[in-house]
Amino acid sequence: MISRDCAESVSTLCGSETSMPEKILRRVAALTILIAIAAAHAAVPAARAQQQSAAQTVDTYAITNARIHTVSGPVIERGTIVIRDGLISAVGIGTVAPVDARVIDGAGLTIYPGLIDSNTSLGIPATPAPTRGGGGAAGAQTPAISSPNSAQPAGLQPEILAIDFIRPGGDQIEAARNAGITTALSAPREGIFIGQSALINLVGDSPQAMIVRSPVALHVGFTPLRTGGYPASLLGVFSALRQMLLDAGRLREANQIYERNPRGLRRPSQDKSLIALFPALAREMPVVMYADTAREIRRALDLAQEFNLSAIIAGGLESWKVADRLREMNVPVLLSLNFPKRTTAEVPEADPDPLRVMRQRVEAPKTAARLNAARVRFAFQSGSMTSMADFLANANRSIENGLARDEALRAMTIRPAEIFGVANRLGTIEVGKIANLTITRGDIFDKTSRIAHVFIDGRPIDLKPAAATPAAAGAAAAGTGAMASGAWTIKIKSEEGREETATLTLQQEGTRLTGSLQGDLGAAQIAGGSVDASGNMRFTAPVTFGGQTTEAVFTGKITANQMSGTVQTVGRSPATFTGTKPQ
């Protein structure tokens, strides 16, 4: 591996099209590598550093003989794409792979612009889940993200920037890439004025390297604060939004008056939270508003009209019911592909699902086609889906429900790029654009296809095939019998003999475990879950003992419908747990 990379790097020195300064740079790079190789024998960390720098020096790739969906123009049946220095440097039928390029035989492959997930919290660490049972103040939650020296409470701080919190790497970013996603809009999860999002490429060793554009939009949620402070109801949410927007408008005006002639005027008090709203009030920054039902969307649009905001609706479950107004106001929709479905088991004595709910589930996959017919712009987003394999699977369901394949592809490529103002650098396969590519074996919307390669910023990404497609995920799960999935009743016994009961709901996808823990220990999502072929599993979850929440590590073994193992928490003696799952 090391030597081959080296050889290729060195071979680039002979490239005839390389300019002089570039040649010098390359020589320096090559020299560095040679030194690094020497060092590699001395120490393992050094070898790793060397490996990275070697990988970076390969910056030219050519994918030949592939079917290319440029999105900007017609499909190229057998063409070549050349990637150089992170950008698309050539694309076409007659394009010849440069001699310095690493060539990938694209026969049987289809190349698409890198898929964009138009609303996520990727890279932003999760807020601890709310806990139960503590009661009173313990139940009160403060959003994890708070801005220093703000006059506004956490949750009403539009100055929050996603880029200040984004961290590279992590399971979720990896899961998104495995699903073919190269780029995502990312914003914090909590709050009313949530903060300002960033468009990030899902690769890079630093947050700085990931950013494509920041800030992109101001994000607004309509969920009341859970801190116990105002606003604690939907009523107050609207009043708080309105008052802050009014205050910001006044401050902007006051600053102008004061700057013109400060004599005889008290200087306006500078509130950075209000100042952060100026671009939105001037329509220089769009406002992403989270709204799913028709009435939520109408409320958001009313607010946008009241303050002349450039709105974008995120979620959009019932957006088809409001399509006319969305078109008239030219408001795009970041449509969630996390379609609702029934999750509860059949129980004879249970009430049937209400008609309204059943209708909503059936209508959801028809929304995209309806928005398209009504000429409402929309882009797809993952909508916090638990399995990223649903992203393409549910885009497929939109196609089955009447959306043209081309439009489905656009909703994951050029449409979000347009909505976020980056269509000149992302969203299509064109020379000079960022080399983000999603490459499949088979058409991306064929159920048997799988993601073969993903390029982000011109670099190939290691994919974990387990989660590549639903079919593959299913096969991998079958390998371990998908033994973990389902609702487990677990009993946790402490050394002192106390026994707690909880419901552990697990979803197994390959070796990955996701799910939630609910019961005497509080309610929380599990994290870092894994299970191997012989049933050894591990995950962490925040648990609440005696009013205190602490991170617990569960390790154990699953055999058929039984599980057992230990629970470790800091500062406590380990507990044991056993679990059963109804067959």
Add this chain to the structure above:
Amino acid sequence: MKKLVALILMLSLSGFALGQRRASEEVETVIRNATILTVSHGTLANSDILIRRGKIAAIGQDLKAAANARVIDASGKYVMPGIIDCHSHAMSDAINELTYSVTSMVRITDVLNPEDEALYRALAGGVTTINILHGSANAIGGQNAVVKIKYGRPIEEFMFPGAMPGIKFALGENPKRTNFPQPPGQRRYPATRMGVEEVIRDAFVRARDYKAAWDDYRAKLRRDKNLIAPRRDLELEPLVEILEGKRLVHAHCYRADEILMLINLADEFGFKIKTFQHVLEGYKVAPEIARHGSGGSLFADNWGYKIEAYDAIPYAAAIMVRAGVNVSINSDSNERMRRLNIDAAKMMKYGGLTEVEALKLITMNPAWQLGVQDRVGSVDVGKDADLAIWNGHPLSVYSRVETTLIDGEIFFDRQQDITRRAELEREAATLKQAEPNRAPAGGTPPARPRESRPAYEQDDDHVDGGNQER
């Protein structure tokens, strides 16, 4: 049981089909041969009502109507004005903003849900207009919404055109939060009735100052252009509107002493309390309420659910009517809202109100209390054609609504409803087969259903029905 619940759910959804085409506004409607309880001018036997462009165009016998007029045969049936409920929390996705004692900035209009099934059930009880109020947790609560129940229509069509804006006040145990657990360290001011009065007075002092600051700014602006405007304060603006007589106060209250307190406080600041809501001890101070010019909006017979509700009597409405107070009977409940006719009828038994006086409690009187008396509340030429057609006398427990019209359009029709039940059952069966509605293997059993606002509760009793996650 399961089937019954399903049927109720379906029934409640059928309203969408019933809202007739708007084109029907151009078609005349004539109700033939009815017993008309006009409320304003007696009972008319075997009479017709002609409806044109949503208004009552004529009342009389053998009225001429256009050839294409829609004819509703009401032989043997009773027509009364659409019922008006002066105290409801239906249609709200949130009820209380619990954080502050003064929340005049919040608006019920921001959180309306036009698809609330309770609305369809209200239509089936002959209700056409409701006053949707903020809850009673705060001394000064949020701004109200007066709507016509145009179920199935976009929200804009619900808003009662020209209705006076209002606001909720609350006195007593609820604003002082006596009966509700408070998180430690979050005890809210005020905790006594004295404090409630002080909070309201303080708010109006601030509102007066706020108005003065704006008046001052506007005056100075004529001479000096280099001025920064005062801050617009959404909390104080509605209070200024109260001081200017542009917003009606609907005050939740129980005890006689606090009713007098609020009258004095309103006199001090020069505004009127339009209605005292619940006003369980209002019968003790009925002349004072009448002198202040306030209305009273009562329960028929609901009491004893907390200390301040112990002194209620079923004769209260009649006593207050005799003292010259404008009295209405309200529901404050999605369940009682469907049978306000029965609650009105009780007032003939307790205190001996006449039939017309009883009907006024749920029609003309609440219309006045909401400032819409020129539009609705009686069957009179020129008024909105908001009508309920009953198969018997509406003050009888054996009667039920056949058809409910608002602005001349049918929003509930019993025959259509019955016809549609089978259709909805078929739809439900089809939907159930659809993949997203099929039960997954290994899914968890469904959570026990919990009504967001149980019917037997009123806003006094639930800590915050609207803030629960739905």
